[in-house]
Amino acid sequence: MTDDRRRAxxxxxxxxxxxxxxxxxxxxxxxxxxxxxxxxxxxxxxxGTSGATAPSNTGTWCVPPGEARAEAVERRWQRTHGxxxxxxxxxxxxxxxxxxxxxxxxGYAFPRDDQGNLYVANLRxxxxxxxxxxxxxxxxxxxxxxxxxxxxxxxGDAVTGAAGLSRRSGEDWRIHAGAVVLATGGCAxxxxxxxxxxxxxxxxxxxxxxxxxxxxxxxxGKYTLAPHDSSLNKGLPYRWASFHxxxxxxILDSKGRPLTNGIGGTDHELARALLDGPVFARLDLAExxxxxxxxxxxxxxxxxxxxxxxxxxxxxxxxxxxxxxxVRGTGGIRLAGxxxxxxxxxxxxxxxxxxxxxxxxASSGGGAVNASWAMASGWFAGAGAARHARLRxxxxxxxxxxxxxxxxxxxxxxxxxxxxxxxxxxxxTIPLDRNFFRTGDGLAAxxxxxxxxxxxxxxxxxxxxxxxxxxxxxxxxxxSARWSLAxxxxxxxxxxxxxxxxxxxxxxxxxxxITVSGLDRVEAxxxxxxxxxxxxxx
Amino acid sequence: MIEIVSESRCIRCDICVRVCPANVFDKxxxxxxxxxxxxxxxxxxxxxxxxxxxxxxxAERASGPVPVTEAQIEAAGLFGSYAxxxxxxxxxxxxxxxxPTMHIRVAQV
Ligand SMILES: Cc1cc2nc3c(=O)[nH]c(=O)nc-3n(C[C@H](O)[C@H](O)[C@H](O)COP(=O)(O)OP(=O)(O)OC[C@H]3O[C@@H](n4cnc5c(N)ncnc54)[C@H](O)[C@@H]3O)c2cc1C
Ligand code: SF4
Ligand code: SF4
Numbered sequence: 001m002t003d004d005r006r007r008a009x010x011x012x013x014x015x016x017x018x019x020x021x022x023x024x025x026x027x028x029x030x031x032x033x034x035x036x037x038x039x040x041x042x043x044x045x046x047x048g049t050s051g052a053t054a055p056s057n058t059g060t061w062c063v064p065p066g067e068a069r070a071e072a073v074e075r076r077w078q079r080t081h082g083x084x085x086x087x088x089x090x091x092x093x094x095x096x097x098x099x100x101x102x103x104x105x106x107g108y109a110f111p112r113d114d115q116g117n118l119y120v121a122n123l124r125x126x127x128x129x130x131x132x133x134x135x136x137x138x139x140x141x142x143x144x145x146x147x148x149x150x151x152x153x154x155x156g157d158a159v160t161g162a163a164g165l166s167r168r169s170g171e172d173w174r175i176h177a178g179a180v181v182l183a184t185g186g187c188a189x190x191x192x193x194x195x196x197x198x199x200x201x202x203x204x205x206x207x208x209x210x211x212x213x214x215x216x217x218x219x220x221g222k223y224t225l226a227p228h229d230s231s232l233n234k235g236l237p238y239r240w241a242s243f244h245x246x247x248x249x250x251i252l253d254s255k256g257r258p259l260t261n262g263i264g265g266t267d268h269e270l271a272r273a274l275l276d277g278p279v280f281a282r283l284d285l286a287e288x289x290x291x292x293x294x295x296x297x298x299x300x301x302x303x304x305x306x307x308x309x310x311x312x313x314x315x316x317x318x319x320x321x322x323x324x325x326x327v328r329g330t331g332g333i334r335l336a337g338x339x340x341x342x343x344x345x346x347x348x349x350x351x352x353x354x355x356x357x358x359x360x361x362a363s364s365g366g367g368a369v370n371a372s373w374a375m376a377s378g379w380f381a382g383a384g385a386a387r388h389a390r391l392r393x394x395x396x397x398x399x400x401x402x403x404x405x406x407x408x409x410x411x412x413x414x415x416x417x418x419x420x421x422x423x424x425x426x427x428x429t430i431p432l433d434r435n436f437f438r439t440g441d442g443l444a445a446x447x448x449x450x451x452x453x454x455x456x457x458x459x460x461x462x463x464x465x466x467x468x469x470x471x472x473x474x475x476x477x478x479x480s481a482r483w484s485l486a487x488x489x490x491x492x493x494x495x496x497x498x499x500x501x502x503x504x505x506x507x508x509x510x511x512x513x514i515t516v517s518g519l520d521r522v523e524a525x526x527x528x529x530x531x532x533x534x535x536x537x538x
Numbered sequence: 539m540i541e542i543v544s545e546s547r548c549i550r551c552d553i554c555v556r557v558c559p560a561n562v563f564d565k566x567x568x569x570x571x572x573x574x575x576x577x578x579x580x581x582x583x584x585x586x587x588x589x590x591x592x593x594x595x596x597a598e599r600a601s602g603p604v605p606v607t608e609a610q611i612e613a614a615g616l617f618g619s620y621a622x623x624x625x626x627x628x629x630x631x632x633x634x635x636x637x638p639t640m641h642i643r644v645a646q647v
Contacts, residue, residue: 045559054559055582059643109635119640126587126624127634146561167561192600197560197580231581231600239646263646290645297639299623300583304598307616 014040014142015389016382017162017177019149019203021047022054023371024351024378025183026132027099031382032181033139037389039382040175041141042164044148044184044198044469048133051185052195052327052352053125053371056234057298061372062100062121063093076369080361081496082511083216088358091338095379096372106135123371125195147173148198150472151403152180152206158346158392159210160399170465176399178389179346181381182207182333186326186352187480189429190422193226193233193322194300200473201326201480203353205519207333208479209402212342213517215355215527217331217480218487220429221436221497222364223271224328225262225281228318230304235366237294237301237312238262240286243270243279244316251279260285262319268499271321271436280316323430328366329497330356331484334515339384340377346388350374350381357513362496404458405519406475407468411459421461421474424453429481437501443489450482458520483516486524490514539579540596541606543571544617547593553629554585554594576603583620590629592618 016032018025021043029041043050063072073089100120104110108131110118137143146167153161153176161176187201204214225241226233243251243259250258253269262270262281273279286294291313295302305312326332333342333349335358340348351374356365359373404410428446429435457478463471491514493507494500513527540562543554550569559582564574573579581600586592595611597604611617625633 045561046557049557049582049584049588050559055584057637057639059639109632111635111637111640113640122637122639122643124624124634124637124639126584126626127631130631145556192580195559195580195582197578197582227598229601230598232598236642236646290642293638293641296623297637297642299620302623303583303596303620306619307598 012040012173013176014038015178016040016181016385017042017175017179018181018183018382019162020044020051020183020185020351020353021143022051022183022185022351023129023132023374024353024381025181026129026136027375027378028181028183028350028382028385029136029141030139031379032386033141035383035386037178037386039141040144040177041136042144042147042149042162042175044146044202046145047136047143048129049126050195050198052199053374054129055195055300056125057122058125058128058371059122059368060096060100060120060375061093061368062097064097065094069093080363081506083357083361083495083513085358092359092373092376095376099375099379103131144173148469149184149202149206150407150468151401152210152347153399154210154402155399159344160346162206163401165466165468167466167469174399178392179348179385181348181350181385182353183350183378183381184353186329186332187477188325188327189323189477189481190426191323191325191430192231193324193327194231196327199325199327199352201476202472203349204333204483205405205472205476205479206402207342207344207347207349208517208519209404210344210347212344212347213334213515214331214483215334215513215515216357216487217326217483217516218491218498218514219330219362219496220325220484221438221499222324222329222366223267223321223432223436224324224366225270225319226322227304228320232301232304233322233324234298234301235263236298237283238281239264240283240290240294241281242284243273243281246278246280246316248316267321271432274321275432279319281319282314282316283312284314286313321432321436323435325429326480327352328364328370330360330362330365331487332356337384338380339387340381341384341388346392348381348385350377362498364497403472405479406457406461406463406471409458409460409462413462414460416456416461418470418474421453421457421478424449425474425477425481428485437499438488439500439502440489440492441502443485447482447485447489450478450485454478454482479519482522486522487514487516490524490526539576539581539599539603540573540585540594541604542595542608542611543573544593544608545570547591547617549591551590553588553590557588558585586618587621587624587626588629592621
């Protein structure tokens with residue numbers, strides 16, 4: 001790839017460049033524009049339909065200010081296995097609530113409860129993201145759809161922009177910016193989950209190439225039920241499910257009781273049952289009123305049944321556990337400041353792209369905290385980036401492109417089998433017996449295999465034109481998988497969504513986070529114990 | 539995955555080509571969207587609700603194509619069924635104010 005070719009295509013300049021247009025990117029753009037910055041938002045897909053929120057129906061962590069809030073934070077904190085930070089939880093719930101009120105003020109069509117009050121604790125994905133796009137546009141933000149970023153630019157001290165391609169025209173783009181917000185979402189490890197097609201951890205790789213570290217990457221063991229071979233990994237309806245073998249024999253849990261409620265902490269029982277053979281479900285614990293609410297409130301959950309001609313309330317249907325990587329797991333880019341700054345000047349991270357340990361610790365955060373985290377962290381990052389851009393001023397044109405694996409092979413480029421790489425990466429991150437139930441030996445062997453995959457990618461993978469996106473996605477998933485397994489091997493205990501079959505107990509000495517960094521050589525190191533880290537911060 | 543774009547229903551408005559997050563479509567000479575990269579489809583169903591004429595059908599199978607015909611979908615009344623369930627109409631958002639999910643979330647605990 002010649003440098004001339006990379007310089008071609010539209011060049012632009014802005015104060016704040018937001019990469020990714022899910023809720024975190026949308027709120028980041030709004031905060032930055034509100035602070036007076038010129039903002040460009042570039043999304044791999046279409047800002048409004050892209051990402052994990054747009055096709056879903058997300059509950060938020062919504063707690064009004066007042067005495068009950070401290071209690072609510074405390075209750076949540078108890079579920080984070082000691083790794084969250086109460087101060088971050090407070091400011092997240094506070095900012096998310098303010099943003100929800102902002103939506104009310106703007107006229108988003110929230111439903112009303114039986115008392116006639118607006119119910120703001122739930123945001124229907126398609127409507128929410130459609131609405132947010134309109135607001136982002138009205139705020140004067142330039143939206144670039146189908147403009148994936150491939151790499152960051154740096155002047156040696158700070159991140160100064162990004163470069164990528166336009167999927168529709170095939171042209172390259174390069175944007176110089178006073179600050180960049182990574183809101184590229186999580187890494188779904190090529191699992192076909194709802195809205196997950198473009199979620200390949202691109203932001204993690206770009207951040208690491210700029211020198212940022214990641215944290216919480218071992219907490220990638222979160223799985224949710226879905227109808228077999230569908231995209232509908234939405235757990236809520238399974239609250240009212242019973243589980244059976246194909247012939248209708250009820251599946252029993254480890255205490256010998258029939259297995260029910262697929263979201264009530266039964267996931268390890270379900271994982272075991274699935275390792276023994278196909279599992280079938282029936283939503284027969286839903287009363288008629290609940291059946292009606294489920295159908296009207298979660299209509300996309302019923303598309304697989306309706307389109308297969310199944311009545312899920314009376315008939316059995318086959319289910320799988322869908323691996324959710326860091327989308328409902330927790331890991332991501334390590335934050336260094338209250339404004340969601342990373343350790344690299346000029347680079348900010350929000351939503352699933354950032355580590356969510358501050359608010360979810362070792363737990364998932366699905367169903368409430370993740371959506372609020374996306375809103376709040378997006379807001380903090382957008383405001384922080386605008387401030388950075390203002391203080392720093394534009395330093396034009398100095399922008400070294402940082403992309404390596406998948407873009408600029410370390411050795412001779414040669415044809416590489418994309419499908420084989422994808423399968424090799426999935427084999428380490430998706431199967432229940434490797435990633436749901438982990439073992440030290442399994443992780444060590446997996447890491448060794450991944451080193452081989454990484455060497456192939458780093459040395460030889462490259463592509464031309466629009467195909468570069470796929471090459472970068474494969475490189476990003478490979479990097480994410482290596483960090484995930486490295487952290488999982490280091491964490492010699494079980495905690496939250498990290499389950500070690502060989503070390504099933506939680507070890508108090510491991511009430512600390514694990515930072516991972518590096519590309520050629522992956523390094524993992526334990527952080528200060530959580531309590532000490534909190535004391536240091538205050 | 540996306541299976542059907544009904545030529546007779548489609549008014550060549552270009553919306554699905556723009557909003558598909560996975561960039562699945564190209565346009566033919568007459569402006570009809572063509573399923574050019576079906577394997578990239580993430581089965582999110584969103585093109586169905588953005589289409590102003592309910593001209594599209596996304597099958598529930600996520601990992602590969604299924605054999606269905608336009609006549610079958612028409613006969614089963616499935617064109618536009620997801621949009622109707624949400625309260626979207628002619629590609630316009632609507633119905634979030636009638637979402638009963640609050641009852642589910644209260645009962646879930
Ligand atoms: C089925 C499902 C249901 C969920 N339900 C809930 C719930 O009820 N409550 C809850 O709290 N959470 C829920 N979650 C989690 C929640 O959806 C996510 O935490 C949230 O979407 C994160 O927002 P985000 O903006 O960080 O990422 P996303 O919404 O995933 O958006 C990321 C964006 O980045 C773009 N992007 C990726 N790479 C690039 C690149 N290289 N260049 C430019 N753009 C790029 C993508 O196209 C996408 O638009 C659910 C998740 C799923 C999958
Ligand atoms: S959105 Fe519907 S009407 Fe418009 S081009 Fe696509 S299929 Fe045709
Ligand atoms: S279902 Fe989603 S990904 Fe597939 S074609 Fe429609 S909009 Fe695109």
